[in-house]
Each structure stands twice: as C-alpha cells, then as structure tokens.
Amino acid sequence: MSPRADLKPRLYSPGPTEVPPYVLQALGSPITHHRSPVFSEYLMEVSENLKYVVKTGQDVYIILASATGAMEAAVSNLLSPGDKAICVRGGKFGERWSEICTAYGVEAINIDVEWGYAVDPAVIADTLKKNPDVKAVYTTLSETSTGIVTDAKAVAEVIGKTNAVMVIDATSSLGATPLLTDQWGVDVVVGGGHKALTIPPGLAFISLSEKAWKLTAASKCPKYYLDLKKYRSSLAKQTTPFTPGVNLVMGLRESLKAFREEGYNRTMRRHEILGEAMRAGVKAMGLEVYPKAPFNGLTAILAPDGMDAGEIVKTLRNKYGITIAGGQDSLKGKIFRFAHMGYADRMDVPLMLAATEMVLADLGRPVPEAGKGVGAAMEILNREWPNLASITD
Amino acid sequence: MSPRADLKPRLYSPGPTEVPPYVLQALGSPITHHRSPVFSEYLMEVSENLKYVVKTGQDVYIILASATGAMEAAVSNLLSPGDKAICVRGGKFGERWSEICTAYGVEAINIDVEWGYAVDPAVIADTLKKNPDVKAVYTTLSETSTGIVTDAKAVAEVIGKTNAVMVIDATSSLGATPLLTDQWGVDVVVGGGHKALTIPPGLAFISLSEKAWKLTAASKCPKYYLDLKKYRSSLAKQTTPFTPGVNLVMGLRESLKAFREEGYNRTMRRHEILGEAMRAGVKAMGLEVYPKAPFNGLTAILAPDGMDAGEIVKTLRNKYGITIAGGQDSLKGKIFRFAHMGYADRMDVPLMLAATEMVLADLGRPVPEAGKGVGAAMEILNREWPNLASITD
Numbered sequence: 001m002s003p004r005a006d007l008k009p010r011l012y013s014p015g016p017t018e019v020p021p022y023v024l025q026a027l028g029s030p031i032t033h034h035r036s037p038v039f040s041e042y043l044m045e046v047s048e049n050l051k052y053v054v055k056t057g058q059d060v061y062i063i064l065a066s067a068t069g070a071m072e073a074a075v076s077n078l079l080s081p082g083d084k085a086i087c088v089r090g091g092k093f094g095e096r097w098s099e100i101c102t103a104y105g106v107e108a109i110n111i112d113v114e115w116g117y118a119v120d121p122a123v124i125a126d127t128l129k130k131n132p133d134v135k136a137v138y139t140t141l142s143e144t145s146t147g148i149v150t151d152a153k154a155v156a157e158v159i160g161k162t163n164a165v166m167v168i169d170a171t172s173s174l175g176a177t178p179l180l181t182d183q184w185g186v187d188v189v190v191g192g193g194h195k196a197l198t199i200p201p202g203l204a205f206i207s208l209s210e211k212a213w214k215l216t217a218a219s220k221c222p223k224y225y226l227d228l229k230k231y232r233s234s235l236a237k238q239t240t241p242f243t244p245g246v247n248l249v250m251g252l253r254e255s256l257k258a259f260r261e262e263g264y265n266r267t268m269r270r271h272e273i274l275g276e277a278m279r280a281g282v283k284a285m286g287l288e289v290y291p292k293a294p295f296n297g298l299t300a301i302l303a304p305d306g307m308d309a310g311e312i313v314k315t316l317r318n319k320y321g322i323t324i325a326g327g328q329d330s331l332k333g334k335i336f337r338f339a340h341m342g343y344a345d346r347m348d349v350p351l352m353l354a355a356t357e358m359v360l361a362d363l364g365r366p367v368p369e370a371g372k373g374v375g376a377a378m379e380i381l382n383r384e385w386p387n388l389a390s391i392t393d
Numbered sequence: 394m395s396p397r398a399d400l401k402p403r404l405y406s407p408g409p410t411e412v413p414p415y416v417l418q419a420l421g422s423p424i425t426h427h428r429s430p431v432f433s434e435y436l437m438e439v440s441e442n443l444k445y446v447v448k449t450g451q452d453v454y455i456i457l458a459s460a461t462g463a464m465e466a467a468v469s470n471l472l473s474p475g476d477k478a479i480c481v482r483g484g485k486f487g488e489r490w491s492e493i494c495t496a497y498g499v500e501a502i503n504i505d506v507e508w509g510y511a512v513d514p515a516v517i518a519d520t521l522k523k524n525p526d527v528k529a530v531y532t533t534l535s536e537t538s539t540g541i542v543t544d545a546k547a548v549a550e551v552i553g554k555t556n557a558v559m560v561i562d563a564t565s566s567l568g569a570t571p572l573l574t575d576q577w578g579v580d581v582v583v584g585g586g587h588k589a590l591t592i593p594p595g596l597a598f599i600s601l602s603e604k605a606w607k608l609t610a611a612s613k614c615p616k617y618y619l620d621l622k623k624y625r626s627s628l629a630k631q632t633t634p635f636t637p638g639v640n641l642v643m644g645l646r647e648s649l650k651a652f653r654e655e656g657y658n659r660t661m662r663r664h665e666i667l668g669e670a671m672r673a674g675v676k677a678m679g680l681e682v683y684p685k686a687p688f689n690g691l692t693a694i695l696a697p698d699g700m701d702a703g704e705i706v707k708t709l710r711n712k713y714g715i716t717i718a719g720g721q722d723s724l725k726g727k728i729f730r731f732a733h734m735g736y737a738d739r740m741d742v743p744l745m746l747a748a749t750e751m752v753l754a755d756l757g758r759p760v761p762e763a764g765k766g767v768g769a770a771m772e773i774l775n776r777e778w779p780n781l782a783s784i785t786d
Contacts, residue, residue, distance in 0.1 A: 010740065022396055258398050345714065
C-alpha cells in the first residue's frame with residue numbers, strides 16, 4: 001500500500017518488521033565491494049556482534065538466503081541420508097524441520113505438540129530414550145505461527161545428557177527473547193535478520209557448537225552453497241565464500257550497533273514489558289491471548305466468537321494502513337497477530353491496542369468499555385518502562 | 394535525538410511536521426538543474442497545484458525562504474514608508490506583522506487580541522472606520538502560538554467593503570483549515586511548506602489579488618530578492634528569478650500530488666475530525682484545551698495547575714522520543730501543543746493522547762481514569778472517519 005497523508009503505513013507483522021531509520025540510511029549508502037578491506041572490516045564487526053546476540057563464543061555465519069536456507073544447512077551439514085532426527089512440531093515452522101529432513105532422506109521422528117502450547121521437555125527425553133540413535137533434535141524457539149516460546153533451557157538440559165545435538169530455529173525471536181546458547185548448551189542456532197534484528201529480509205545466521213561441528217565430518221548430504229565448512233574457512237580469512245548481501249550487511253551493522261548499545265539484558269526486558277503490556281491490554285478489552293506460553297515479541301489474539309480474523313487483518317490493512325498477520329494453516333481465520341519486536345517502543349503498544357479496539361467497533365463488535373485496554377497497558381508501561389534505564393549486562 | 398530501537402522519534406510539533414515517505418524519496422532523488430525543461434515542468438505543475446490549495450485563480454509564487462520572507466514581501470511590495478496598516482496581534486505571529494511594518498517605516502495600528510481568542514471582525518471594522526487611510530490589514534489564519542483559528546471569511550467581508558487589502562498569514566494552517574481565498578475575497582495569502590504541506594522548511598508561498606497588485610505599483614519600500622514583480626515575470630516564462638530550492642520543490646510536488654488526490658474538502662474534513670477527536674480526548678482525561686476558537690491542526694493544552702508545561706515537553710522528548718512544542722513568550726510553561734496536520738491519520742490520535750496520559754503519570758499527576766481520554770477520541774474517530782471516503786470536491 002502506498003502511503004497517503006490520511007493513511008500512514010505501519011508495519012506490525014512478525015517479519016519483515018519495521019526497519020529503523022538508521023538501518024534505512026545504511027541500506028541506502030553507496031555500496032562497497034565485497035572483496036575490499038573495508039567490507040572485511042564490516043564483516044568482522046558484524047560477526048563479532050552476532051556472537052553477542054547469539055550468546056556464543058562460536059562463529060556465527062551469515063548466509064545470503066531466507067532463514068529456511070540456514071535451517072536446510074542445519075540438516076544437510078549435520079546428517080546423512082538414513083540418519084534419525086527428532087522434529088518438534090507445534091506449528092508451521094516446526095513442520096518445516098520435518099519436511100527438510102524428509103527431503104534429504106533423513107528419518108524424522110516427529111513430536112507433535114498441540115498448537116498454542118510449548119513442547120514438554122519430558123516428551124523429548126522420552127523420545128530420545130526410545131531412540132538412542134537419534135543424531136539431532138530440531139526445535140523452534142518461538143513458533144511464530146502460534147506465538148509460543150519454547151523453554152529452550154529445559155530442552156537443552158534434556159538433550160545435553162545424550163549424544164544428540166540440539167538445533168533451534170530462533171529466526172523469529174533472536175534478539176527478542178533470551179537464548180543463552182553456550183550457557184544452556186544449545187548446539188546449533190539458526191536465525192534471521194528481518195525479525196527482531198530489524199533489517200529487510202535476506203540474511204540468515206547459523207552457529208555450531210564443537211559437538212555439532214563433529215557431526216559435520218560424517219555428513220553425506222549433498223551441499224554446495226550451504227556448505228558451512230566453506231563459510232568457516234572463508235570467515236577465517238575475513239571474507240565470505242560467495243557474494244554476500246553487501247547492503248544488508250551494512251544495514252545489519254547499524255542494527256547490531258544499536259542492539260549492543262542498548263544491551264542484551266535491557267533489550268530482553270524491553271520485549272518482556274512490551275509483551276506483558278500487550279497481553280494485559282488484550283485481556284482488559286475482553287479478548288483472549290491464544291498461546292499458552294506466549295513469546296514476548298508477538299501477541300496472537302483469538303478473534304471474538306464467530307468473527308473471521310482475516311477480516312480484522314484486511315480491515316486494518318485497507319482502512320487503517322496497519323499491516324499485521326492473520327493465522328496460518330489450521331489457525332487461519334481464528335487468530336490475528338501483532339508483532340512488537342526489534343524497532344518497537346512503548347508508544348507502539350497503545351497504538352496497536354487502539355487499532356484493535358477501533359477495528360472491532362468498525363466490524364460491529366465494539367469492546368465493552370472504550371479505552372480500557374489501552375489504559376491497562378499504559379499502567380504497566382508507566383510502572384515498568386522507567387526501570388529499563390538501570391539494566392546492564 | 395538519534396533514533397534507538399527502544400525510543401522511536403515521533404514528530405508532532407507544529408512545524409516542521411512529519412515528512413511522509415513519498416516526499417522523503419523525492420527529496421533524495423537525483424537533483425535536476427533549475428534551468429532545465431524538466432524543472433520548468435515541475436515548477437508549473439507545483440504552481441498549478443498550489444493554486445488548488447490556496448483556492449485562488451491567481452498565481453502562487455514560491456520563495457526560497459522561511460515564511461517570514463513571504464510575510465516581509467507582503468509588506469515591502471504593497472506599502473511605502475509612512476503608509477498606515479492595521480496589524481492584528483493575538484499571538485507571536487501577529488506581532489511579527491507589526492514588527493515588519495515598523496522595520497519598513499510603515500505605521501502599524503495594532504489591534505491587540507487577548508491570547509487564546511480570535512479577533513472580532515467588528516473590531517477590525519471599527520478600526521478601519523477610524524482610519525480610512527489604512528492600506529492593508531495584516532491578519533493570521535491560525536495563530537500557531539495559541540492554537541486559535543481566525544474567522545477569515547467574516548474578516549474578509551469587513552475589509553472587502555473598504556479600500557484596504559486583506560493580507561493573511563496562513564503559514565501554519567494552509568492546507569489544514571479552509572481558506573477560500575477568491576470566494577471570500579482575501580487579497581494576499583502567505584503560506585509555508587513545512588506545516589500541513591509536509592515538506593522540510595525552506596519554501597514560502599504568496600499570492601496577490603488584482604486589488605493587491607494595484608497597490609504594488611505605488612510601493613516605495615526597497616526590495617530585491619523579495620520583489621514579487623520579478624517572481625511574476627519569471628513564472629510567466631516558466632522559471633524563477635533566483636535559484637529555487639530544487640529538491641524542496643521536488644518534495645512539494647509529491648506532497649501536492651497527494652493533497653490533490655485526497656481532495657480539498659476531504660483533507661479539510663480529515664483535519665476537523667483529528668481536531669475534534671483530540672479535543673474530546675483531552676477533555677475526557679480532565680485537561681483543558683487552551684484556545685477558545687481552536688484550529689483543527691493543532692491542540693494546545695493547558696498544563697494541570699502548578700505543573701510546568703516545559704517539563705511535559707522535555708519528558709516527552711527525552712523519555713518518549715516524541716517532539717511537541719511548549720508555549721511561547723507569555724504562554725511559556727503554561728501550555729503544550731500537539732500538531733496533527735499534514736501527514737496525520739487517525740492512529741496518531743490515540744498515540745498522542747496515550748503519550749499525554751503516560752507523561753502526566755510519569756510526572757506524578759496521573760489522570761483520574763486510565764484510558765478514558767483515548768476511549769473518548771476513538772469513539773469520534775470510529776464514527777466519523779469512515780465518512781471521509783465519500784467526500785468529494
């Protein structure tokens with residue numbers, strides 16, 4: 001939708017998310033050559049800051065691809081056809097792990113989790129006990145299709161006691177919810193730039209623990225562009241194996257500088273407050289939050305009884321200029337999702353809640369008490385936001 | 394303030410106002426030469442659309458200057474030292490008329506209006522009767538320092554019966570409140586681009602009626618850069634007398650295209666709804682709107698008793714990333730002003746009201762009922778906004 005004076009475009013979708021001005025400026029800067037010394041400098045700076053975001057001492061590789069590319073690399077580099085892997089499926093992106101495994105001839109043992117719920121670590125423990133030859137467990141940190149967040153620490157503890165590696169797709173939540181990779185013993189982290197890291201789509205990230213690198217030695221899946229050994233040896237020479245996404249890297253550089261300046265713990269707490277305020281607002285206006293273990297960077301809301309959530313999404317886009325997401329697959333028409341991660345501050349919350357209230361009235365289902373949802377959120381924001389300033393790493 | 398992920402810059406000041414993406418893109422386009430055929434085309438298109446905004450069949454000249462430059466031109470081109478002019482002073486910008494007249498040796502007969510009130514047309518009629526040799530009456534459409542709007546139609550009716558010309562400074566409201574120049578018989582309109590016309594500061598506008606052009610023939614004030622005859626003869630040749638603000642003109646071109654596409658009447662009604670919703674919200678949260686005849690593009694709010702409005706402005710800027718304006722001169726510390734003109738849609742209203750409520754709580758003066766102000770505004774927005782679509786010129 002092209003902007004108009006009476007209809008500003010506002011992007012609250014779970015990816016791409018709003019790109020901040022300092023990233024836009026970098027994206028619009030004169031392009032540098034990817035084999036120049038200055039680009040090497042940028043690359044090393046970005047890689048160093050990615051380690052800070054991923055909370056790992058391992059290198060984090062940047063792949064010019066959507067995050068699915070990095071997910072594929074996490075299968076094709078670790079496993080071989082005929083290997084066994086556990087795939088936790090509690091939403092659209094958990095299912096993707098299973099599909100990639102199948103595509104490479106890897107035997108996927110699926111743990112199906114009811115949508116809206118997070119996986120129970122005990123179920124993973126049981127499945128591993130029954131299948132001691134499983135080489136990798138594929139999980140999802142935040143299942144963006146349902147708005148849940150996985151207890152990655154508890155899952156890592158279970159998997160860490162076995163020979164299997166833990167792979168986590170953190171695409172939709174990297175930088176918005178804690179993932180203490182090395183400390184918790186998470187082996188492989190997959191991420192993307194166009195969610196909480198605020199760049200346009202195009203860059204995927206992956207890091208591997210020593211335990212995971214050992215697996216790559218035996219891997220027989222075919223790979224070339226996604227061959228992580230190429231990325232490792234190139235980064236050691238301060239470069240990339242293939243042409244990198246130069247201006248995206250330049251944008252990411254600004255985004256990560258901002259992230260680092262704000263600080264990891266403070267950024268996490270900011271998202272926690274945004275999530276809490278949104279959920280309090282939603283409940284105060286008489287609506288229901290869909291996920292049972294909600295991710296703080298996204299609020300998935302159940303449409304009122306008998307109402308098509310798709311209408312809410314469409315009306316917000318066409319009449320309000322606001323882009324959010326509806327439900328996917330079995331949740332289509334049932335939920336609508338506001339993201340509040342990355343470039344998201346406290347004033348986004350009353351705006352999103354007011355939009356929700358207004359669109360419901362527009363569609364003939366006004367909330368019981370005008371402004372109550374916004375009021376409930378503002379009380380939390382007023383109480384908690386000022387404390388952010390004192391949080392350090 | 395540089396943007397941060399946790400503190401988005403939001404500009405709600407009465408000028409400069411927020412610049413929309415389509416204008417930013419034009420401002421960032423490769424520059425064209427001002428003596429090229431393509432620039433002439435742009436200039437003529439922009440001039441034509443300015444006539445649409447100013448509601449006049451006369452040419453509207455673009456001066457590369459702040460609006461004060463066009464105000465000065467409206468004195469130095471119409472009058473001579475020793476001439477008499479009436480200056481309506483009901484705020485900072487009315488006073489400026491008087492200062493400019495004095496600087497040129499014009500005798501200023503000042504009508505002092507209590508701040509916060511609009512001028513009574515009967516007082517202008519009386520003053521004209523007592524001073525039949527007055528050549529021009531200088532007025533202000535919206536006194537941005539107090540947030541009032543003048544009844545320009547009634548004032549024009551009074552002045553139209555005399556030999557004096559009516560000059561109106563419409564800088565802060567051109568394009569946000571009706572000014573039917575030819576129909577009402579307003580002689581000289583002064584405008585600026587960085588208010589409701591959504592470009593960065595740099596361009597001023599002026600148009601003259603036939604009656605006003607006649608006055609210019611006798612004018613003996615010295616002038617060169619602001620000599621409107623130069624602008625008239627240049628525009629007849631599709632060019633400008635001096636180097637124009639090329640990229641600002643390119644930005645203005647996009648802004649006016651958007652204005653024209655939305656339509657005059659619809660744009661006026663949009664601002665009316667924004668003003669009404671803001672005022673309803675302010676009152677519902679127990680605050681008082683300062684001006685007695687409020688301009689719809691700006692809401693000037695009285696700070697609660699004993700509170701320094703400057704603290705509200707400072708806190709909104711430093712802690713919320715929101716730029717608004719405080720009071721000027723005698724209103725310093727007493728009022729704070731949110732602009733909602735130009736690039737302003739319905740979702741700006743709950744955001745501005747929520748910010749007001751939050752900052753008051755922050756400063757220890759919470760409103761009686763959380764969310765009530767936002768709720769009251771939303772009810773008006775929900776009722777009135779959908780009707781905009783059916784408004785035509």
